[in-house]
Amino acid sequence: MFYREVGQFKSTYAADQVIFPIRQDRYFVWAVMAFAFLGVPLLASQYLFSAILIPFLILSLAALGLNLLVGYCGQISLGTGGFMAVGAYTAYNLALRIPELNPLVAFVLAGGVTTLVGILFGIPSLRIKGFYLAVATLAAQFFLDWVFSRVRWFTNYTPSGSINAPQITFFDFTFDTPLKKYLLCLGFVTVFALLARNLVRGRLGRSWMAIRDMDVAAEIIGIRPLYAKLSAFAVSSFFIGVAGSLWAFVHLGSWEPLAFDVNRSFSLLFMVIIGGLGSILGSFLGAAFITLLPLFLNQLPAWLGIPMSTALISHLEVMIFGALIVFFLIVEPQGLARLWRIAKEKLRLWPFPY
Amino acid sequence: MGFFLEVLIGGVMAGVLYSLVALGLVLIFKASGVFNFAQGAMVLFAALTLVRLMEKMPLPLALLATCVVMLILAYLIERLVLRPLVNQAGITLFMATLGITFFIEGFGQILWGSDIYKLDLGIPKQPLIILEKVFDGGVLVSSEDLFATVVAGALVIVLAIFFQKTRIGRALRAVADDHQAAQSVGIPLNQIWLIVWTVAGIVALVAGIIWGSRLGVQFSLSLIALKALPVVILGGFTSVPGAILGGLIIGVGEKMSEVYLGPHIGGGIENWFAYTLALLFLLVRPEGLFGEKHIDRV
Secondary structure (H helix, E strand, O other), X not given: OOOOOOOOOOOOHHHHOOOOOOHHHHHHHHHHHHHHHHHHHHHOOHHHHHHHHHHHHHHHHHHHHHHHHHHHOOOOOOOHHHHHHHHHHHHHHHHHHOOOOOHHHHHHHHHHHHHHHHHHHHHHHHOOOHHHHHHHHHHHHHHHHHHHHHOHHHHOOOOOXXXXXXXXXXXXEEOOOHHHHHHHHHHHHXXXXXXXXXXXXXXXXXXXXXXXXXXXXXXXXXXXXXXXXXXXXXXXXXXXXXXXXXXHHHHHOEEOHHHHOHHHHHHHHHHHHHHOOOOHHHHHHHHHHHHHHHHHHHHHHHXXXXXXXXXXXXXXXXXXXXXXXXXXXXXXXXXXXXXXXXHHHHHOOOOOOO | OHHHHHHHHHHHHXXXXXXXXXXXXHHHHHHHOOOOOOHHHHHHHHHHHHHHHHOOOOHXXXXXXXXXXXXXXXXXHHHHHHOOOOOOOHHHHHHHHHHHHHHHHHHXXXXXXXXXXXXXXXXXXXXXXXXXXXXXXXXXXXXXXXXXXXXXXXXXXXXXXXXXXXXXXXXXXXXXXXXXXXXXOOOOHHHHHHHHHHHHHHHHHHHHHHHHHHHOEOHHHHHHHHHHHHHHHHXXXXXXXXHHHHHHHHHHHHHHHHHHHHHHHOOOOHHHHHHHHHHHHHHHOOOOXXXXXXXXXX
C-alpha cells in the first residue's frame, strides 16, 4: 500500500512527462536530495567526507557515464580509466596554461576534450562487437596510460611524473574544506544525473537502447548505428572526463598516471554491473558498494579482534572481494537496482496479502 | 640482416609464449562461451603450487599433484560459479571470471606466500648461435626460448589430436557449436565444462612453468593474461590455430616495433602496441583471423 499509483491521475501533458511519474518516487528523491544537501553536511565528519563521500560521488558520476555506454547502448568499454585520465590531464593543463580560466570551466572543457577522444576510440565499435570491442577498448586504456606517462608535456616536465592540482576557486570562493568539496561534487553529480535521466528517456536514449537490444533490427527501423553508437561514446566520455577531472582535482589533489590504470576501468565496470546495467540508480548503488566494500574488509579483522599481518589482510581482502563479486552475480545478475525494483513491487501490496 | 633475424626469432619465441596463455582462453571460450579473464591468475596459481610443492617432493610427483590441484580448482569453479550462472549474459560471466581472478590471486598468495620463487627445472640456459656460416657472427637464439617453443608446439599438437580424434574432444566441439543440441544428444554439459577447465588449468601450468622459469614465479605472472587478450582477438576467439598464429604475429610485431619504432617515439610502447595492432586488424576483419563469421538475422 505504500507504493501504489492508484488515484494518481495525469490531467496535463506536463504531468505525463515528469521525470518521476509516481508521487512516492518524487517524494523519495526530494527527501534524498534534502538529506544529501542539508543533512549530511551537518552530520558527517571530515574523515567521512574525504574518505567515503567524495570518492563515492565522483565514482558514481564516472559509473553513470559508463552505464550510459554499457547499460544503455550495449557497448562494453574497458577504457574508462584512460578516459578519466584524459579529463584529469586536460583540466590540469588548462588550469596551468590558461591561469585566468575558471577551474570549473576547465572541468567542463576537460569533459569536452574527453568527448573527442571517446569518439575517436568509439569508431571501432562500428565494426566490432561484444568481447572483441571490450578488448579493443583496452587499447585505448593502455595507449592513454602510455601517453600520459611518456609524453612529458602533459605532466609539465615534472621529473617524477606526478603532478599537483591547483586549488579550485570560483571567483573569490575557494573549495578548500572537505565540506565545500563535497557540496561541489554533489552539485556536479546532481546536474549530471538529471541530464542522464532526461537523455535516456528521450529520443537519443531510446535509439541507444534499440541498438543495445538488437543492432540489426534497430538499423532496419531507421536508427543510424553510426550516430547512435558514437553519440553514446561521446556522452559517456563527457561524463567520465568530468569525473576524471574531479577525481584528480578534488579527491586526489596530486596524482601519478598510475591513478588511472586498468584497475580503475575494471572497478568502474564492476560498479556498473553490480549496480545494475541500464539503471541510473544502479550506478549509484554500485559505486557505493565498490567504494565501501574494501574499507569494510579492511576494518573487519580489527573489529573481530583477530590479529593479522598487513600482507595477509590485503590478500584476504582481495580474496573476499572476488568471492563477493561472484556471490552477487549469482544472487542477482541484474544488479542491486533490480533488488530495489523488486522491493518497490512488493511494497505495492505489503502488508496486505492482495 | 643477422640482427633483423635475431629480432624476428626473438619475436616468434615470445609469440609462442603468448599463444600458450591464449590457448587456455580459447579452449574455455570454445566450450562454454565464457571469456575467462582468470587464465592469468590460473597461470600464477599453477606455477606457485608447483614451486612450493617441489620443495617437499620430487618433480614428477609435484607435477602430478599440481595437475590434481588444477582439477580440483576446475571442479570448484564449475560447481560454484558456472553452474549457478548458466544462461546468463556473456558480460556477467566475464565479470564472474574477474571475481575468480581476484579470489585466486588472494587465495594463492595466502596459501603459498607472495615472495618471488625461483623455478628451476633444469632447462638449458646457454644461448645458441646458429647460421654462423650465412651471417657474420651468426644469430643468437636463447635455448630456453627454443625449449619453450618446442613444448608449446608439442602441446598444440596434442590438443589438436585430442580435439579431433578422441570421443571427449568431439563432445567438446559439439558443445562449442551448440549447447542445447549437444545436450539433447546426451552430452553431459557439466562434465564437459569440468574437463575443459581442467585442460585449461593444465595449459596454464605449462605456461606457468615456462614463464616462471624465465621471470621467477611471482605476482606479475598474473598480468600476462592482459598480454594474451590481443592475441585472442587477433586470432579469433574460437580458433586454436588463430591463437597460435595470433601469438606469433603479436610477438613479432611487438619485438619489431620495440626495436625499430620504439627509439623514435619513446620506449615502453610494447604495452599498447599489441592492442593497437589487434585493433587495426579487427577494423578489416571484425571476427579476427579465423573466428567464425557471425551473420545476424532479424
